[in-house]
Amino acid sequence: MNKSTQAIHLSDEQRLDWLRLIRSQNVGPRTFRALVNHFGGARAALEALPTLARRGGGTAPQIFPRDQAEREIEAAQELGVALIAVGEAGYPQRLQMIDDAPPLIAVRGHLPALAMPAVAVVGSRNASAAGMKLTQIFARGLSEAGFAVVSGLARGIDAAAHRSSLGKGTIAVLAGGLDRIYPPEHAELLDEIMPAGVALSEMPLG
Numbered sequence: 001m002n003k004s005t006q007a008i009h010l011s012d013e014q015r016l017d018w019l020r021l022i023r024s025q026n027v028g029p030r031t032f033r034a035l036v037n038h039f040g041g042a043r044a045a046l047e048a049l050p051t052l053a054r055r056g057g058g059t060a061p062q063i064f065p066r067d068q069a070e071r072e073i074e075a076a077q078e079l080g081v082a083l084i085a086v087g088e089a090g091y092p093q094r095l096q097m098i099d100d101a102p103p104l105i106a107v108r109g110h111l112p113a114l115a116m117p118a119v120a121v122v123g124s125r126n127a128s129a130a131g132m133k134l135t136q137i138f139a140r141g142l143s144e145a146g147f148a149v150v151s152g153l154a155r156g157i158d159a160a161a162h163r164s165s166l167g168k169g170t171i172a173v174l175a176g177g178l179d180r181i182y183p184p185e186h187a188e189l190l191d192e193i194m195p196a197g198v199a200l201s202e203m204p205l206g
Contacts, residue, residue: 008087015104016069017042018085022103023064023072023204024049029100075205081108081178090114102202106178109198113169116148123157132160139164148197153186162193170197177205 010018021042022032035045049061076083084090086101092114095101107114119142121135135157139149143165151158153172162170170193174181178201181187190199 007089008085010085010088014042015083015085016066016073017046018104019069019072019083020064020066021046023069025061025063027061029102032103072204075179076106079108079179079205081106081205082111083107092118094118105200105202106205107198107200108178109194110169110196111198113148113171113196113198114200116169117146118148118150118171120150121157121161122151122154125154125156125158127156127160131157135160136164139170143168143170153181153190153199155183155186159186159189162189162197165197166192167196172197172199174199174201175203177201177203179205 021027021035022029024046027035035048036042039045039048046063049063073083082090083104084107086096086103090107090111091105095105121139121142123131123135127135139161142149146168148169148171149161149165150171150173151161153159153162153174162172172190172193176182178199181190193199
């Protein structure tokens with residue numbers, strides 16, 4: 001999983017293996033990358049995990065079961081959610097550049113918005129009237145200039161940023177799974193984002 005400019009494309013089986021590996025116990029993005037690079041793929045890394053643990057004198061980590069991974073993928077598909085791997089076309093380029101980029105992100109909405117230049121606009125949940133007004137001005141201006149406004153769908157500044165850039169494309173980065181919208185009252189706002197924008201998360205459904 002070395003970084004390169006050439007896009008990869010996972011098969012269904014490879015995507016399943018990637019999901020199982022990143023959902024396995026004690027495997028974060030950096031460990032995932034090290035394992036895949038060392039063993040040449042997620043399937044080989046999954047097979048090697050128990051042996052690695054024994055060599056280190058520890059107990060074997062809990063490997064995410066195949067049937068649970070299959071159910072997660074099926075549930076995502078039913079919600080119109082795509083699981084995009086780092087290195088695949090559609091994965092945000094700037095996100096891909098960080099050392100701990102999520103191996104898989106769950107994405108729903110107008111996927112071309114992820115290819116737009118992006119600016120994050122985030123702030124207080126308990127925002128002042130002046131702060132809300134400035135946010136609306138900034139977000140609208142950035143949107144009209146061709147930027148995707150990225151925020152967290154939270155109350156206050158985040159919501160104002162999304163609402164002021166709905167027509168041009170805004171990206172909502174969620175703290176939880178795409179089936180658990182928080183705060184719940186922003187589910188309608190998320191629906192308004194979908195035609196031109198995107199919701200994404202690295203967290204599992206539920």
